[in-house]
Amino acid sequence: MKKPSTGRRLARLGACAAAAGLVTVGAVATPALADGDQLWVTASPWQLVLPKASDTGPQPAPTTLNLSLSxxxxxxxxxxxxxTVDVSGLAGIAEVTWPENCAPAGTTAVCSVPEVPATGNDSPLKVAVKVRAAVGAAVGASGRISYRATATTTTGEQLTAGENWTDVRVASGPDLSVAPLAPATGVTPGATVPVPVSAVNNGDRPVNGVRVTYYVTRGLTLGGLAPQCVGAPAGNDEGPIHPVTKVDCAYDDVVQPGGTFTLPSPVTATVAAYGLQERVDVGVQPLDGAEDLQPEDNGALKAVTVTNTADFAVRGARLTAAAGETVTAEVTFRNRGPAWVANLGSGDPVGRVDVTVPRGATATAVPDACEPRTADGGWWEGEVRTGAPRYVCNLPIWVAEKQTVTLPFRLRVDTVVTGAKGAVVLGPPYGTEPLPFDPNPANDRARIVLNPAA
Incomplete structure (x- = not known):
């Protein structure tokens, strides 16, 4: 049973952006009511593929199943x-090592999570169960880890997450696992940060060559790349991702089981003058086409937070028209920079523009990015998008420094109201908090004025 989608479109920078597979389970697949709640168990990775155990030599490293509550x-x-974690389904297939926050009894353990975070917040305490294939378990053997959970609200309500499971399979092959990349914060434009890449082969077979792929946002430039690295604009089935560069590097290193691959020379990222929230997504895979046993841990993210600002601003319009005439009000958004802004990870717009139609006028044509609302901001029940008293317009998921977005509204003047004013308000994509990177909120508001007084 999977948790319902939040409805936001997720933008993938590339295959390595899916570095961790997640399965979230609960008792019922329905959104929580305003005064209710729902408990969830999240498992990463969503399935375990274990390297076959050695009959005589050193054993492969255990694979970690991270379970968390929200x-x-x-x-x-x-x-x-x-x-509650039940591993009775692993008999003869795999062995388990329990973390300190679990109390095992036979094939079941009860694990304690004193504080359960709200969904969207990273769990401060994960239950890290280490699993290793049992000696003698054949390739293709499979089993299952089951789990369920309970928790209590401080008002006394009992919450339950229904039983679910993670499938476990024994296989043979290489298994590259990338070391995490520490985030860089407080970086100034022009500065350079290291992007170290290393990967351990946790499989039972050697890796014959390694491919390293970088997805780099436009505010960063990689340095120190090997001569054989090739860069090009990133893309997917939906087309190019213009603000992201993909860099492919191939190395002929042979990485034995238990061995580590490292770059032949340090790679760095230099921040452009327009950098803000930057990232380098790194992915590794065997070069010879061999299937990696656990691809969920083949990626890592280097987040680079730059000390910079982006002055978002909106401009309205002043128009004159007689009754029955239609005019175009070009509402304008501009990023005055110096930084560009992007929400490439979430796919959310960088902001939204709330437009109220002036009294005495009717919107007869509106931009595709704008959704109709009632005067108080509620959902518009009309059968068509035109004619609403208010519109909320989503900006793109990224805007360059100095970029302008024009939102043309066709307004028919039904009744001449001298000095009729409509509001134009710029805000975040969700909620009402100020945009954290915008140093000048004063220019986040403007007006559409129809038939201004002389």
């Missing part, structure tokens, strides 16, 4: 999480 309603405080 709940839906951020207004609640949820405590006393108890995660």
């Amino acid at each position: 709940h839906d309603n951020p207004a609640n405080q949820v405590v006393d999480g108890l995660l």
